Amino acid sequence: xxxxxxxxxxxxxxxxxxxxxxxxxxxxxxxxxxxxxxxxxxxxxxxxxxxxxxxxxxxxxxxxxxxxxxxxxxxxxxxxxxxxxxxxxxxxxxxxxxxxxxxxxxxxxxxxxxxxxxxxxxxxxxxxxxxxxxxxxxxxxxxxxxxxxxxxxxxxxxxxxxxxxxxxxxxxxxxxxxx
Amino acid sequence: xxxxxxxxxxxxxxxxxxxxxxxxxxxxxxxxxxxxxxxxxxxxxxxxxxxxxxxxxxxxxxxxxxxxxxxxxxxxxxxxxxxxxxxxxxxxxxxxxxxxxxxxxxxxxxxxxxxxxxxxxxxxxxxxxxxxxxxxxxxxxxxxxxxxxxxxxxxxxxxxxxxxxxxxxxxxxxxxxxx
DNA sequence: CAAATTGTTGACTAATCGGTCAAAATACAG
DNA sequence: CTGTATTTTGACCGATTAGTCAACAATTTG
Numbered sequence: 001x002x003x004x005x006x007x008x009x010x011x012x013x014x015x016x017x018x019x020x021x022x023x024x025x026x027x028x029x030x031x032x033x034x035x036x037x038x039x040x041x042x043x044x045x046x047x048x049x050x051x052x053x054x055x056x057x058x059x060x061x062x063x064x065x066x067x068x069x070x071x072x073x074x075x076x077x078x079x080x081x082x083x084x085x086x087x088x089x090x091x092x093x094x095x096x097x098x099x100x101x102x103x104x105x106x107x108x109x110x111x112x113x114x115x116x117x118x119x120x121x122x123x124x125x126x127x128x129x130x131x132x133x134x135x136x137x138x139x140x141x142x143x144x145x146x147x148x149x150x151x152x153x154x155x156x157x158x159x160x161x162x163x164x165x166x167x168x169x170x171x172x173x174x175x176x177x178x179x
Numbered sequence: 180x181x182x183x184x185x186x187x188x189x190x191x192x193x194x195x196x197x198x199x200x201x202x203x204x205x206x207x208x209x210x211x212x213x214x215x216x217x218x219x220x221x222x223x224x225x226x227x228x229x230x231x232x233x234x235x236x237x238x239x240x241x242x243x244x245x246x247x248x249x250x251x252x253x254x255x256x257x258x259x260x261x262x263x264x265x266x267x268x269x270x271x272x273x274x275x276x277x278x279x280x281x282x283x284x285x286x287x288x289x290x291x292x293x294x295x296x297x298x299x300x301x302x303x304x305x306x307x308x309x310x311x312x313x314x315x316x317x318x319x320x321x322x323x324x325x326x327x328x329x330x331x332x333x334x335x336x337x338x339x340x341x342x343x344x345x346x347x348x349x350x351x352x353x354x355x356x357x358x
Numbered sequence: 359c360a361a362a363t364t365g366t367t368g369a370c371t372a373a374t375c376g377g378t379c380a381a382a383a384t385a386c387a388g
Numbered sequence: 389c390t391g392t393a394t395t396t397t398g399a400c401c402g403a404t405t406a407g408t409c410a411a412c413a414a415t416t417t418g
Contacts, residue, residue, distance in 0.1 A: 018365070018415085036303070041219035043405060054367050056408080065406065116302065123298055124215065171350035197385080197395070222375060235378080236396050244376065365414065374405075384395065 023061055025051045027075050030068045035117040039069055039128075073121070073129055076114045083107060084140060089147040093157040104173040119174050141166060202240055204230045206254055209247045214296040218248055218307070252300075252308060255293045262286060263319060268326040272336045280348055287356035294356045320345060 015023070029050035033042040044065055048058045062068045083103035087096055108115040121129060129137075145162035152159050194202070208229035212221040223244055227234045241247045262282035266275055287294040300308060308316075324341035331338050 016364075016416090022365090038217050038220060038303075041217065044407085045405075055406090056368085057366050059407065060365070063407085119302055123295060123302065124217070167354045168347075168351055171354040172347055175346045175350040195385095195394075201395090223377085224375075233397050234376090235398085238377065239395070242377085359418105361417085363414105363416070366412080368411095369409090371408075372406090375403085376401105377403105378401075379399090380397105381399105382395105382397080384393105386391105386393080388390090388392105 019061070022051075022053070023071075025053075026058055026061055026068065027072055030072050031076060031113050031117060034069060034072060035113040035115075035120065038120060039065075044068075069128060072117070076117060077129070077132070079107070079111070079114060080118050081137070081140060084144055087144050087147060089150060093151040101169055101173065104169060105176060108173050108176065115174060198240070201230075201232070202250075204232075205237055205240055205247065206251055209251050210255065210292050210296060213248060213251060214292040214294075214299065217299055217303075218244075223247075248307060251296070255296060256308075256311075258286070258290070258293060259297050260316070260319060263323055266323050266326060268329060272330040280352065283348060283352040284355060287352050291356050294353060298353050 026047065030042075030047045033047050033050060036042075037046075044055055044058060047068065048055045051058060058068075062071060083100055086103065087100050121127075141163070145166070148157065148160070148162035148165060151157040205226065209221075209226045212226050212229060215221075216225075223234055223237065226247065227237045230237060237247075241250060262279055265282065266279050300306075320342070324345070327336065327339070327341035327344060330336040
């Protein structure tokens with residue numbers, strides 16, 4: 001008797017409606033908890049409570065605590081970087097920087113959890129995104145540093161080290177969000 | 180038969196040589212671990228390992244994990260505040276601020292653990308020093324804010340909100356230490 | 359509706375962690 | 389050296405936590 005092997009699930013199948021909703025709910029809850037209590041300070045039970053579901057149910061969507069953290073990181077990283085992406089070398093320098101800072105401040109105010117989450121990650125040496133920071137983020141920062149340098153060389157902006165400028169903006173917007 | 184009660188130990192007796200050494204070793208180890216992994220992320224075993232002693236031995240010197248944290252806080256706070264204390268209203272404003280920032284940067288570079296420790300505490304809403312922050316630190320910051328305001332009113336310094344200035348300096352020096 | 363798949367959970371386990379304790383080892387005073 | 393106070397530790401305990409599992413419920417599909 002021939003047995004027809006019918007695969008139950010292909011890798012990379014599209015998520016169901018329920019999966020999409022619940023993953024979102026979990027990530028929101030997890031971001032809130034991780035940003036407040038850190039990785040070790042947050043329990044899966046706490047996240048499950050906040051997401052209004054049982055722990056086994058949560059673990060049905062994310063097999064391990066590390067996976068939840070990684071997913072939160074990935075989901076938040078894009079948003080955190082978006083303001084910097086928008087810095088346009090063809091714009092007017094002071095106006096571009098003003099818009100960048102405004103966007104950063106807005107983001108810190110509107111999504112304080114995301115902001116705290118990253119501050120925390122970076123403060124502790126970015127242990128979970130070290131590889132990423134060394135590649136993608138560095139590339140982006142290098143690219144935008146080039147824009148600043150270009151403006152300085154064209155004498156459209158007072159001389160300043162681009163890295164110092166970014167640090168100044170990141171640090172200050174973050175602190176305003178904290179307090 | 181009269182029993183002579185001979186107290187074994189008076190409160191506030193001077194610590195023995197061994198106590199002095201071991202408390203120091205423990206505080207160094209604890210600062211390193213707490214600043215890297217946070218309060219919840221650090222285990223007593225880890226601190227004991229770093230201090231090269233057994234856990235019960237460590238707990239002989241500090242009865243609870245909270246006590247270790249509090250002791251680290253107390254031991255480090257003074258150092259963290261010292262640069263601000265030195266801000267002198269009778270000095271030349273720009274030179275005073277330059278010196279303050281330089282000292283802050285030196286401290287962040289020389290004692291990164293202490294610096295991270297406080298950044299971490301403040302980022303999470305200073306849960307362990309809330310009372311202190313509300314009194315002593317606030318008083319100090321208010322006092323030094325008065326110095327800044329005085330300089331501004333005498334037109335010896337460009338107009339700036341003193342709190343914003345301190346945040347700017349703290350945030351930036353900390354970020355330099357992190358990266 | 360009926361079968362199959364997906365979603366949900368109570369009950370459990372193994373490991374970790376903060377903290378205790380009694381007993382052994384060491385340092386120290388007379 | 390002798391006795392006493394101090395220091396050190398292995399073994400242990402109760403609580404918490406990450407993660408499992410088998411059974412049950414809901415949803416989707418045909």
